[in-house]
Amino acid sequence: MGEKSVQKKKYIVETARKVFVEKGFKKVTMKDIVEACDISRGGLYLYFESTSQIFMEVLRLESEETDDVFSDSIKEDATAADILLLFLREQKKELLRKKDTLTQAVYEFYFENNLPKKDNVLKKQFDSAVKIIEKLIETGVENGEFYCEDCEGTARNIMFVLEGLKISAQTIGITSEAVDREILYILNGLGVED
Amino acid sequence: MGEKSVQKKKYIVETARKVFVEKGFKKVTMKDIVEACDISRGGLYLYFESTSQIFMEVLRLESEETDDVFSDSIKEDATAADILLLFLREQKKELLRKKDTLTQAVYEFYFENNLPKKDNVLKKQFDSAVKIIEKLIETGVENGEFYCEDCEGTARNIMFVLEGLKISAQTIGITSEAVDREILYILNGLGVED
Amino acid sequence: MGEKSVQKKKYIVETARKVFVEKGFKKVTMKDIVEACDISRGGLYLYFESTSQIFMEVLRLESEETDDVFSDSIKEDATAADILLLFLREQKKELLRKKDTLTQAVYEFYFENNLPKKDNVLKKQFDSAVKIIEKLIETGVENGEFYCEDCEGTARNIMFVLEGLKISAQTIGITSEAVDREILYILNGLGVED
Amino acid sequence: MGEKSVQKKKYIVETARKVFVEKGFKKVTMKDIVEACDISRGGLYLYFESTSQIFMEVLRLESEETDDVFSDSIKEDATAADILLLFLREQKKELLRKKDTLTQAVYEFYFENNLPKKDNVLKKQFDSAVKIIEKLIETGVENGEFYCEDCEGTARNIMFVLEGLKISAQTIGITSEAVDREILYILNGLGVED
DNA sequence: CATGAATGAGAGTTCATTCAT
């Protein structure tokens, strides 16, 4: 595959991403993507066989580009609590942005496809996030910012709560205040004063 | 609609339930249900206009029949901790039973339908569960079984964790041990010794 | 068929008439009529086999009830010109009332059914109208109101013009003024001053 | 749309025309046309969305191909009376050719569609025919062939009579002699001797 | 007579997928 092909493939994936954001995963047809990309029907099949394949590529690109959720905008002298709060606020923003997110599409995709474990990007992301939070909490504990007996458990708990909030936002709907309440609860659990 | 019609409607809903359990929500067509029920194409339309309508009926029946998650199998002398543990184990069983659950269908349904709040059975269930758990924890605190500063917050936290576990079970997959770990973490948080 | 049956049949025909007025002939289904009559599906079939059969009954009733287009509202001392004008104005009213008429349904019906000549109510009506107008013109000529060399031809011509206006009203649309112009043209042709 | 597509579209329209001639407008389904054209179900939808759309195209083609009803077969030295007679005979032929005409389909189409004025090809044709006949009569009057006080009125009258004959041919049926009688009446009205 | 549930044929429409150019 030449350089040009690689470019075109990337163009398709990026355009398709917008479609998935808009419509979720299941509803999207090859036709939708063909039209969004303004290429020929047959043309798309030269690069991808199905919406699943395209979506997997979207996910791959996604994870490539957002490795460093944390490292991005963190000041040198930020405390662990600062960083955790930043992270939680970022997640809040993300999960309240009901539309304009890949979230729903991701869920639908994993529902549909009885996921080959190894390719499960979602799981990798979850696990790596747990690790990072755990590290962060440990640092906080060392600094005397946090109080915590089971750092790993707490990290996991935080991630599951976030997952719960995320899916709730998509299904039963959730308010900004409700998210704040949960964030506060988490911080209180770490011994952080309001 | 006569008695017979009511029976048939119920028969359709119960049969459709199996289809939804098997295939989720989106993938199910009127044709699928027609075939599962072994009735005629037009016959189904006598009772329902769409899969959404059928699914809403499935949910209604579901919630009617499972009002009393708790009251059912609770001994007279059960402690708050006993009851909570029972509840959590029930939830565990449910969420690990990946296939054979309506869970995925429910999520898909709520993704698709940007449902009017009032009809949101899911939300009602969530809120009522929070209330019940809160009561339970308060009882436990009074009995000296639990230690807890923010009963309502804890109840909510438990429910969000359960939601997180449920969706994770459907997407990234989750082991029995992982669930146990979370249950333990919750109980520890309430000051219950292992 | 008992007295009650006759009543019911009449009720159906009269109700169906409204449906035909509203929707024309082709679009009307047995279901439409069943619903309009608020009777059972099977019930309708006890009386009629098809919409065609019902419509033919509608036409029969129609012609029974409107035998005397003229005789109705004619004063003793009306002149031939008066009566002709009255008739033309009546026709004008009828044909401008685009909706609220059986006209379209009648046309559609005769299109569909390769009409058995003998049952052709429409033809009978046309022919009898020609006769009446012819008589009228003759009377007018005798009275010196009209000038006319070929009374029968003129009568037929008038009826064809009316038919042309009627169908035009249903298809290309026609204004009140356009009809007036044609009426005037006819009267002028008979030597009537404006 | 390439040259080939244009060809195919034309092929569909021409084939569909035959179907409309045979069955009128309302009774024709997309399936009928698909079968007549011997193309695939989806294939037809590439070109047209509905029978209405196809029919409008049929009408467009029709009017394109029959612009010059008159100019075609008119000798250099034809008199106005000759031309008028030619026109009327042409119309007679047309309206007696009960089957093999688009007439019925056209009426049905205009019944169904409460058509926006501008798209009303039928009206345009009617109006332009009136103009042409008017011109013709004026010429005839100048030549001393015709006698006529209100050329425009007469032209309109002729057209409405023709419309009346046309619809009558489709509904109550009409004989060749009946048409001749009307033609004669018209010509007599213009002062033409038999 | 009357009901209305049930059937099944058939119309409309949309897409994934192929393939000649």
Added chain:
DNA sequence: GATGAATGAACTCTCATTCAT
């Protein structure tokens, strides 16, 4: 590589018509 016309399977939905009650 790229195009886009073409196919045909699959779904949705509506009714005429029947028939047990």
